[in-house]
Amino acid sequence: MNFLKNKSILLGVTGGIAAYKTPGLIRGLKEKGIAVKVVLTENATRFVSPLVISILSDGIFTSLWEEGIPHINLSEEASLLCIVPADYNIMGKAASGVADDLLSTVIPAYDGKILFFPSMNSKMYENPILQKNIDILRGLGHIVIEPDEGPLACKGEGKGRLPDIDRIILEMEKALAPDLLKGTYCLITGGATTERIDPIRYITNRSSGKMAYSLARYCYLNGAKTELIVGVNALDCNRYLPINVIRVETARKMQEEILKRWDEVNYLFMNAAVADFTVQKKDKKIKKKKELTLKLKENIDILADLKSKKGSQFVIGFALETEDLLDSAKKKMKDKGVDLMVANRESAIGDDYTSGFLISRYEEEPFQCSKDELSWKIIKRIRS
Ligand SMILES: Cc1cc2nc3c(=O)[nH]c(=O)nc-3n(C[C@H](O)[C@H](O)[C@H](O)COP(=O)(O)O)c2cc1C
Structure with missing residues (x-):
């Protein structure tokens, strides 16, 4: 509730x-x-x-x-x-x-x-x-x-x-709403980034942007100046939300948009499913053929790169794993300088409900609830 x-x-x-x-x-x-x-x-x-x-x-x-x-x-x-x-x-x-x-x-x-x-x-x-x-x-x-x-x-x-x-x-x-975030600037990323294969095709993942829109809604309702950076394919989950929504294609573009705002940010909700790999992009459309091998390279890591630039910003990270969820999320939290980590399961993708763990330096709280309830839980946690 x-x-x-x-x-x-x-x-x-x-x-x-x-x-x-x-x-x-x-x-x-x-x-x-x-x-x-x-x-x-x-x-x-x-x-x-x-x-x-x-x-x-x-x-x-x-x-x-x-x-x-x-x-x-x-x-x-x-x-x-x-x-x-x-x-x-x-x-x-x-x-x-x-x-x-x-x-x-x-x-x-x-x-x-x-x-x-x-x-x-x-x-x-x-x-x-x-x-x-x-x-x-x-x-x-x-x-x-x-x-x-x-x-x-x-x-x-x-x-x-x-x-x-x-x-x-x-x-x-x-x-x-109790205005828990009044006077703060909350930046939320969400949805999936994409990486071009050729001028027509790209690789991406199944993230819908629902969690990010829910976070943005709760930040807005609680009085924060709120901006949302989402992948180009993210659903328009709340067209009535009167906030600035920036659509980006690639991980690099998302990073650029975050860095433009970084000095002003109080809370970064790094919810986007950033593509882990880039493709060696071809300038012309690849012709149809029996077999095709794509060469993938490790992509930039937005959160890890932000670690060295961190001042007073509070970073909420999201991790999704199909195995060793808790351990992987804790490692990611430590490696990337995340203040509060949300570890969630594959079933959360595209759904209105989610389950997993909310991990802080001191405790791990399991959750199984709607994305709206999780947004509220996170906001209460970071403002308590
Ligand atoms: C068909 C009709 C439609 C009306 N629509 C509106 C309206 O949309 N907005 C408005 O301010 N007044 C409208 N009015 C005028 C109000 O009904 C009128 O000012 C009335 O005295 C309001 O009473 P109340 O404020 O006690 O409800 C309309 C009147 C009629 C006859």
């Missing part, structure tokens, strides 16, 4: 057309183990069915005049208050202190930062009053997420679309 354990979101839904997307959002949050209670404005009930919301969520509230003091109870028990979609009207009420229904009364009663996802016609979004309200809310420490550009429900195109659900969930997770 990660930092979402026992967290609850109070979701405010207002009378924007994008309210019809909120059942999908609630399902996505529930799949992450987050409890979701929903406050619908009266106008929101015209755009989304309260019955559907009540079935999917952990509770639905529409009136100030229910039993007890709902605006106080709801605001006190929530880990995070999010307004999705936030219409023009609620942005104005929240910024100017109007409290005339349940949702607009929950807002001043809630004492944490609030996440607003405005969504409306692009002219309404660009209206100077709305922009001023956004500035006021941001000035108060709240988070206002820019809407996407594209086709709008009211016809035409422009800025005002509600972002995709995965992006919304990412921002909510970020707001709930």
Whole structure:
């Protein structure tokens, strides 16, 4: 389990057309183990069915005049208050202190930062009053997420679309994360590098980049400046992650990209499966023939080469072996100046789950979990 354990979101839904997307959002949050209670404005009930919301969520509230003091109870028990979609009207009420229904009364009663996802016609979004309200809310420490550009429900195109659900969930997770890496720069490598045989063909390995994307996601969620260097064939595992992703072909190019950034790095997660061999490359396409012998040479060793350049950087290494996993990983850790070593098994390649050992100078901890859980375990370990 990660930092979402026992967290609850109070979701405010207002009378924007994008309210019809909120059942999908609630399902996505529930799949992450987050409890979701929903406050619908009266106008929101015209755009989304309260019955559907009540079935999917952990509770639905529409009136100030229910039993007890709902605006106080709801605001006190929530880990995070999010307004999705936030219409023009609620942005104005929240910024100017109007409290005339349940949702607009929950807002001043809630004492944490609030996440607003405005969504409306692009002219309404660009209206100077709305922009001023956004500035006021941001000035108060709240988070206002820019809407996407594209086709709008009211016809035409422009800025005002509600972002995709995965992006919304990412921002909510970020707001709930404990910011363990705030102020640090995390560089992650992942996927497989490739080495050309001729202009058309190359050798590579089966690494997918899933572990690296998971690490990048957790670093981003925990407040780090995060960059990811991946092999050209790595899957695009999270297109909503707003970080710089650099695609490289060869081990040498990956090394170059790391060295460009090395002085700034606080944590290097050297997760890439760097090709151990290079090929004597031919300039022209090799013709088809009955038999072909490729001459392979030892490739550069990025981690070993970094050892002599190491200052305050903390290096997390990854080892994958089909035999003698623990011993080989420990040797690699010592030889290459790695601070924390993750030894994992062949079954981890391309999978969402992984198993192996987390090896520090003092202990070896076995793990068998999802790659997301491992990312969280590693981050907690390096920041404890
Ligand atoms: C068909 C229709 C679609 C609307 N879509 C939006 C919208 O996407 N965004 C928005 O800010 N307002 C939209 N409005 C206007 C709001 O519904 C209106 O401002 C309402 O007073 C909001 O009430 P509430 O904030 O209490 O939910 C729409 C109105 C109608 C009739």
